[in-house]
Amino acid sequence: xxxxxxxxxxxxxxxxxxxxxxxxxxxxxxxxxxxxxxxxxxxxxxxxxxxxxxxxxxxxxxxxxxxxxxxxxxxxxxxxxxxxxxxxxxxxxxxxxxxxxxxxxxxxxxxx
Amino acid sequence: xxxxxxxxxxxxxxxxxxxxxxxxxxxxxxxxxxxxxxxxxxxxxxxxxxxxxxxxxxxxxxxxxxxxxxxxxxxxxxxxxxxxxxxxxxxxxxxxxxxxxxxxxxxxxxxx
Numbered sequence: 001x002x003x004x005x006x007x008x009x010x011x012x013x014x015x016x017x018x019x020x021x022x023x024x025x026x027x028x029x030x031x032x033x034x035x036x037x038x039x040x041x042x043x044x045x046x047x048x049x050x051x052x053x054x055x056x057x058x059x060x061x062x063x064x065x066x067x068x069x070x071x072x073x074x075x076x077x078x079x080x081x082x083x084x085x086x087x088x089x090x091x092x093x094x095x096x097x098x099x100x101x102x103x104x105x106x107x108x109x110x111x112x
Numbered sequence: 113x114x115x116x117x118x119x120x121x122x123x124x125x126x127x128x129x130x131x132x133x134x135x136x137x138x139x140x141x142x143x144x145x146x147x148x149x150x151x152x153x154x155x156x157x158x159x160x161x162x163x164x165x166x167x168x169x170x171x172x173x174x175x176x177x178x179x180x181x182x183x184x185x186x187x188x189x190x191x192x193x194x195x196x197x198x199x200x201x202x203x204x205x206x207x208x209x210x211x212x213x214x215x216x217x218x219x220x221x222x223x224x
Contacts, residue, residue, distance in 0.1 A: 004155070033212070042116075042201050042214035043156065056210040090155055099144045099209040103155030 002027060004104035006091050012110045013081050019109060021076040025093030026102045031055075032074040033101060034066060035090040043090055049074055050096055078109075086111045115139045116204050118215035125222050131189040133218050135202030138183060142204040142213075147176060147187050150199045150217070159200075160187070192222045 005024045013019050025032050031050045035043035045058035049068035068074045072093075078085055088108050092101035117136045125131045137145075143164040148156035162169040162176045162185070169176050175188045189196055202215040 031209075035214075040216070042118075042203075042216045045211050045213065048210055056207075058211065092155075094209060097208045099146060099205050099212070100158045100161060101209075101212065102158070103148075105153065105155050 004091055004093050004102050006089075006104035006107050008107060009105070010108045010110075012112060014112055015081055015083060017081050018077065018079045019081060021078075021089050021091075021107045021109070023074045023076070023091030023093075023104060025072050025074070025091075029093035029095055029102070030072050031094045031096050032068055032072065033092045033094070034074070034076045035092065036060075037088040037090055037106070039087075046076070081111045083111050085109065114216075115142075116202055116213045116215040118202050118218050120218050121216070122219040122221065125192045125220065127194055127222055127224050128191045131187075131192045131196065131220055131222065133187040133189075133200050133202075133220065135185050135187075135215055136183060137185075137204050139204070139206070139213075140183075141206045144205045144209070145176070145178060145185050146203045146205070146212070147174075148201045148203060148214075149196075150201065156201055189220075192220075194222050194224050196220060197222045 033048040034046040037043045047057040052068045063079045088106040090106045091104045094101045146161040147159040150156040178185045199217045205212040
């Protein structure tokens with residue numbers, strides 16, 4: 001049973017560019033959440049997707065957007081990258097209404 | 113807006129002794145609390161949780177205590193083992209898991 005997978009593992013981008021990160025949830029899970037983890041901090045909630053709709057959003061600007069596909073996989077898009085967007089981006093999946101989440105290994109984004 | 117706080121960045125404990133990790137929260141709407149463990153280069157892994165209607169939950173060597181009046185929870189690990197060395201995140205959620213807020217984490221070192 002494959003767990004949560006994320007791609008790519010690492011990514012280097014330049015300020016102003018756009019990036020797309022991908023996530024496949026654990027088999028059977030229908031809900032995907034995205035988090036940003038800066039160095040020395042805990043994961044910060046970006047948004048959650050369920051039934052292809054954004055259900056809840058954290059305190060992140062509109063430059064951060066997402067999508068969920070019919071197979072429950074998800075993408076995180078970040079436009080107009082800033083140096084401060086450099087972080088580990090974590091995807092977590094769960095069943096709707098269940099609090100416990102399963103996390104992927106993350107995508108390390110470096111903005112130069 | 114730190115709704116979940118872990119005030120100890122690190123904790124060092126001798127193998128076989130008890131590890132106590134603490135967490136405070138400010139939002140009375142939180143109705144479910146979770147602890148996650150994170151090893152380097154991996155995503156967080158769910159460890160144990162507690163509903164706000166309980167004050168204690170035990171799972172093997174791990175016990176979580178919740179004091180709602182003090183808005184405080186703690187994770188006890190007895191006995192501690194070197195393999196428990198990791199970063200531990202306290203997390204809180206409401207509304208059926210739509211949004212989960214994480215603390216900054218406590219790095220636990222268990223010395224052999």
